[in-house]
Amino acid sequence: MHTEFLMGNEAIALGALAAGVHLVAGYPGTPSTEVLETAAKRNPGSVYVEWSINEKAAMEVAAGAAYAGARALVTMKQVGLNVASDPLMSLEYIGVKGGLVVMVADDPGPISSQTEQDTRTFAMFSKVPLFDPSSVQEAYTMIQEAFEFSEKYGTPVFFRATTRVDHGYEAIDVKDEAEYKKLPVEGFIKDSSRWVIFPRLSVVNHAKIERRNAALSDTLSDYPGNQILPGQGRKGIASHGINFTYVQEALTEEVPLLRVATPFPFPERKAVEFMEGLDEVLCVEELDPVIERALTYVCGKFGLKTRIRGKLTGDIAPSGENTIASVRAAIDAFLEKEPVAAPQSDPLPPLPVRPPVLCAGCPHRASFYAVKRAMQGQKTIFCGDIGCYTLGNAQPLDMCDTCLCMGAGLGIAQGVFHMEPDTKAFAFVGDSTFFASGITGTINAFYNQADMTLVVLDNSTTAMTGHQPHPGTGRTVMGQVVEKVRIENILKAIGLATVEIVDPLDHKLAVKTVKRVAAEPGVKAIIFRSPCVAITKPKARAKVDPERCVGCRRCIDQLGCPALILDGKKAMIDTSLCTGCTLCEQICPVGAISGGDRDAQK
Amino acid sequence: MPKNENIILCGIGGQGTILASKLLAAAAMKRGMAVKTAETIGMAQRGGSVFSHIRLGEDVHAPLIAPGQADLIIAFEPAEAVRHLHMLRPGGRVVVSTRPIFPTSVLVGQSQYPVEEVIDYLKTHVEHLTMVDSEQAAKDLGSSKVLNVVLLGAAIRSGALSLKEEDILEAIHERVAERFHALNENALKYV
Structure with a gap:
């Protein structure tokens, strides 16, 4: 054991390594990215780590490893789970042999995401048990328990942390490399009655899963992470994750507390024990009212008279990130304490708005500007996508009319074209996003005769999440140099007749190319290729x-x-x-x- | 020495707030103090407002600081100091770089930045205020890249921290490439 000052995501990775993980796969996404990066950096040498091309690929790779009896970790942000949900939903029915932990980072706020979806709700939907840590130290130990649990019950397990745990830092005790588990991998054993999903097998396994999860509710009532802290009075507070620490910070007296670390399967017996003698419970949660609904259900099931309050009763904000101040206000109101008057302060002077912007010298700025100039005066739609280039929406560029999810810009451009054929439809997509989910959209456009200009903003990295390699970079996270996958070759192989590669910083040529290519019928592509300025060292200054x-x-x-x-x-x-x-x-x-x-x- | 110490670093993505936060944490750990921190990472990095919360001491649950609980705010930019001022406890200290940084939103007329009004607000609303002329510091030191260390040095000399200069210096020696040691040492002692 030794002490290290670690980010939550680093602690999760070191916990997985200590648990003897054999394979780690994921796709970058804030606030999850550092888990896989740390697993690669601190790899004792025996672990296979990959940036997959998207979360679905990562989930399937991890499933294969777990089928072979290895321990596998998959990492992604919450919206990545939507991409990975197809394999995961079925995988829960098949089960695993080696432990498989699906690490998902949720983002209340949201601070850097499209949605405030709650993986705890997804756990219920997919029937996959979930662990929800409250601190960096707990994340380190809990992920090790998650691996044991997954293997013991033969199910994938969610390990869900939110931004403030993922990106919080703490000095914690961690194992030395010599203490890491070293587990043998049995290998894949053929058995089509186990590994091939057919309706016949699904119905049998579904029944088993429901029985198992009902039993797990009882087992998890004894899990130390689900914790009752005794206190005075007939009002209690239930919470989870980082919110539990906000509750502890906000309380000035000892109130009975319940902390729920496994919201699914919900530890019902523990909850009944907590609510004994309580008239009211306030549920302090972020994202969905998961604990609030579960406690309300438990009260009905066991005939308890405790009144459950939280988001559904308007005591906690239904959306957004909680803070110590917001939790304190909610608790004061719940305990019927005089609210502490906020100190009167003079009105602030006007402050400059400082949204994130494209970096100085960013080649995306030049690409957007070239298209803007070239298409001036024409009826256009500029469909954007997920990445740094979403920032092209800001004034004065104003070059992002839509943004939905990874790869969606391509489909949206086609839909708009089919309804308004006189609109020049553009889809902007980054290189990493193209590999992740742009290829199917391109084929769809080509096959279905859409008229669309695909603009690939190729800066040769996954910039927004911190410059991860991807198939176009010719490097892997393990440091191997591999054959580059060339975007132009993919586009030509699909059948696109026009695929132009242009340096966007050559402004005249860029404008000329856009004018010419956009005038052509059908699907055509311009690849604006210029490296991300954050990874190149500028040598000249204007x-x-x-x-x-x-x-x-x-x-x-x-x-x-x-x-x-x-x-x-x-x-x-x-x-x-x-x-x-x-x-x-x-x-x-x-x-x-x-x-x-x-x-x-x- | 107070039981816990709560420090907020605030500025603009790219100014070096994260390294400063790491240096403070490392220095506190050398003193045997428990440390928890929280940072803005990701979308907000690219020229946006960023902050770090640093909490030293045993009796700390959450990595974030509640409003009115910060003992010290180290602001890398005057408007960012005002943006975080509600976090300062009564009697707390603000160390601020006086050089304003104008975002594009101001240049294209989408928001306002009345610099004098902002500086005046700090002067009239902060009892313990240390203003650092970072433009002069950059000239004297020959680099604008060590503003974070200049501000840490100013914070230490203001007496708002229980940490000592040698703690930070040791942390710098461990975390910064050797060829920059002299520059950082000068920066630390600048104010």
């Missing part, structure tokens, strides 16, 4: 000649590059941010900007 600058603000108003600022009435370049991409030099009407070098950026 500067504005104040003598020549006429203060027209064209560079600032059109590009919105954070390196372009004002010095009085004239443009100025913040050299600590500039990468020398030259886009502003190319659009300055008086040639006042120079010094960049777009080739040096690569």
Whole structure:
């Protein structure tokens, strides 16, 4: 044992390694990404780690490993679980031999996600047991228990943590590498009555799962993570995950507390024990009212008179992230305490809005700007997608009319075209997103005769989540150099007649290419290829000649590059941010900007 | 020494708040203190407002600090200091870099940044205020990349932390490449 200062996600990875995990697969997504990265970085050498092309692939790879009797970990964010849900729903019916833990990061707020979906609800739907840790230290130990549990009951198990646990840091005790479990892998044993899902097998296994989960409710009532903390009075509080720590921070007196670490199967016996002698229970939860519904159900089932309060009764906000302050206010109201008056403060001065923006020198800015210029005056729709380039929606670019989920922009562009054939439909997709879920959309468009310009924004990395490799990079997370999968080859193989590869930082050529390609019928593609500036070291910086600058603000108003600022009435370049991409030099009407070098950026 | 210490670092993605938070945590661990921190990671990194909460001491459950409970706010930018001021406890200290950073939203007229009003608000609403002229610091030190360490040094010298300069220095030596040690040492002692 030794002590380390770890991020929650790092602790989850080290816990999995300590549990003797053999295979880790996942797809990047905030706030889950660091789990797989840490598993790769701290790999004792015996673990197979991969960034899969999407969550569905990761889930299937992990299922194969677990069929062979190995321990496997799959990592993803909550919306990734939607992608992986097809294999997972069926996998629960088949079961596993080696332990399989599905680590899903939920994101109350949401801080960096499309939805506030709750994997605890998904656990109920898929019948997969779920563990929900409250702290970094607990995440480390709980994931080890999750592996044991999965193997013991032959089921995949969810390990769900939320952003504040995933991205919280704590100094915790962790095992040395020599203490890691070393488990043999038996290998896959053929048995078509076990591994081949047919309706006949499903109905038998479904019955077994329902019986098992009913029994697990009782077993989990003795699980130490499901915990009652005694207190005074006839009012109690039930909570989970990081919210439990907010409750502890907010309380000034000892109130009976229930912490639920396994919301599914719900520890009913434990809940009955907790509610004995309580008139009311406040459920402090984030995302769905899972504990609140379960306790309400338990009260009905066991004829208890306890009144259950929470989100459904308006005592806790139905959406968004809870905070210590919001939890304190809810508890004070519940305990009928005088609310502490918020200190009076003077109104704040106006503060600048600081949304995340495309980096200075980002090639996506040049790509968007080229399409914008080329299509000016025409009826267009610009369908965006998930990645840094979603930030192309901001002013002044304003080049993202829709964004739904990974790969959806391609389908949406086609749907709009079929209803409005006079609209020039564009789908923008990043390189990693193209591999994850853009290929089927392209084939769909080609087969169904849509008229669409596919714009692949290829910056040769998965930028938004921290520069993970993907099939187009020719590197793996294990450090192997492999054959690159070339996007242009895929597009040509589908049958696209026009696939242009252009450097978006060559502004004139980029505009000319877009004009020409967009005018062609059918599905055609432009690959804007230029590396992410965050992983290249810029060698040149542009500067504005104040003598020549006429203060027209064209560079600032059109590009919105954070390196372009004002010095009085004239443009100025913040050299600590500039990468020398030259886009502003190319659009300055008086040639006042120079010094960049777009080739040096690569 | 107070039982727990609550510190907030706030600024703009890319300014080095995360490294500063790591240095504080490492320094506190050397003192044998329990440490919990929370960071903004992901979407908010790219030029957006970011913060780190750092909690030192045994009697801490959550990694986040409640409003009105921060002993110290280290702000890398004046507007960000004001944005987090409601977190400061009465009598707490604010260490702030005075150089404003204008986001594109201000340049294209989508939001306002009245710098003087913001600085005045800090001066009139913070009893214990340390203002750091970061532009001058960058000139004197020959680098704008060590603003985080300049601010940590100012915080230590203000007496708002139980940590000592040598604790931070040791943490720097462990976490920063050797060729930058002298620069960081000068930065730490700058204010």
